[in-house]
Every structure is written in structure tokens, then in C-alpha cells.
Amino acid sequence: MPMPPSPWGNVGPTPGWPAYPPQNFQPFPYQETPQPKRADVRLYVGIAATAVGAVSLAITGVSFARLHSLQNNAGFEAYRTAFTHDQSACDMAASGIEAGTPGATSAKSVNNLCTQANAWHVAGIATAVGGGVLLGTGIILIVTSDTVWNRRRSSDAGWQLLPSFGPDGAGALFRGSF
Numbered sequence: 707m708p709m710p711p712s713p714w715g716n717v718g719p720t721p722g723w724p725a726y727p728p729q730n731f732q733p734f735p736y737q738e739t740p741q742p743k744r745a746d747v748r749l750y751v752g753i754a755a756t757a758v759g760a761v762s763l764a765i766t767g768v769s770f771a772r773l774h775s776l777q778n779n780a781g782f783e784a785y786r787t788a789f790t791h792d793q794s795a796c797d798m799a800a801s802g803i804e805a806g807t808p809g810a811t812s813a814k815s816v817n818n819l820c821t822q823a824n825a826w827h828v829a830g831i832a833t834a835v836g837g838g839v840l841l842g843t844g845i846i847l848i849v850t851s852d853t854v855w856n857r858r859r860s861s862d863a864g865w866q867l868l869p870s871f872g873p874d875g876a877g878a879l880f881r882g883s884f
Contacts, residue, residue, distance in 0.1 A: 752847030762837030769830035776823045781811030796820035
């Protein structure tokens with residue numbers, strides 16, 4: 707039984723061309739397309755976290771310097787000398803109790819200084835904790851990033867943490883080469 711004609715027309719080999727590819731037929735050579743370099747996100751986030759952590763620790767220094775200057779105010783010092791050591795000058799100023807010592811500032815001014823000092827103290831602690839965490843996290847992210855890790859792995863560089871324990875104590879030696 708003969709094959710029915712194809713609805714697509716002549717689908718056989720083109721006249722003058724071989725039906726199969728010749729033996730020496732080479733398809734286009736396969737060339738691997740170069741992949742664009744992926745951004746090392748861990749490195750960039752680590753750099754940003756380290757920078758923000760360092761700025762935060764600088765703000766900590768500023769806040770504690772400002773706190774120190776508020777506590778060493780001459781009028782505040784004179785106000786504080788009017789009370790015993792077990793009495794808080796800030797609590798007395800909040801109660802509106804005036805000091806009778808010469809050179810002392812008013813209770814309202816001392817209360818304002820105490821409020822500012824408390825705010826700077828809280829800001830200093832918060833920025834110290836946050837800055838320390840960000841700085842530490844940033845350093846860990848930088849060290850473990852693909853860029854730094856591959857560079858370190860490809861060279862003879864190495865890091866070692868050598869713990870030591872004994873009857874008199876314990877210690878750790880951190881050794882690195884690059």
C-alpha cells in the first residue's frame with residue numbers, strides 16, 4: 707500500500723543534497739557562553755554592616771563624651787554637693803528641691819541636665835550594643851564571602867585557632883597567614 711501524499715508538500719531530501727549528513731559533518735562548535743559574574747552579596751552586605759557598625763560605635767563615643775560633659779557641669783556639681791551620698795541629685799531636682807549651695811543651678815536646670823544625661827546614656831548603650839553586633843557580623847560576612855574565601859582557599863593562606871588546656875589554666879592561640 708503506497709504512502710499517502712504529505713499534506714506539507716515534498717518533505718523528502720532536497721534534490722542535489724545527500725539524504726543524511728556526510729561523515730565529516732561538524733555541527734557548530736559548542737562554545738560555553740561566559741556567565742556574567744554574580745555579585746558577591748555577602749561581601750557587600752558585610753562591608754555595609756561593618757561601616758554602619760563603625761559609625762554606630764563612633765556615635766557611642768560621642769554620646770558618652772556628651773554624658774561626661776553633662777555630669778561635670780559646674781552648676782550641677784555645686785547642686786550635687788548639697789545632698790548626701792545616699793540621695794540622688796536627679797531625684798531631688800525632679801521633686802523641685804532647691805540646693806542652698808553657692809553656684810548651684812536651679813532644680814529645673816538640674817532636672818533638665820538629668821533628663822539629657824539619661825537620654826545620652828541610653829543612646830550610648832544602644833549604639834554600643836548595636837554597633838558591636840553590626841561590626842562583628844560584618845567582619846564575619848566579609849571573611850566568609852565568596853571573594854575572600856576563594857582567594858584564601860586558592861593560596862597557601864590559612865587561619866588556625868589552637869586551644870590549649872592544662873592544669874594551670876586554658877588559652878587559645880589564633881594564628882593566620884596571608
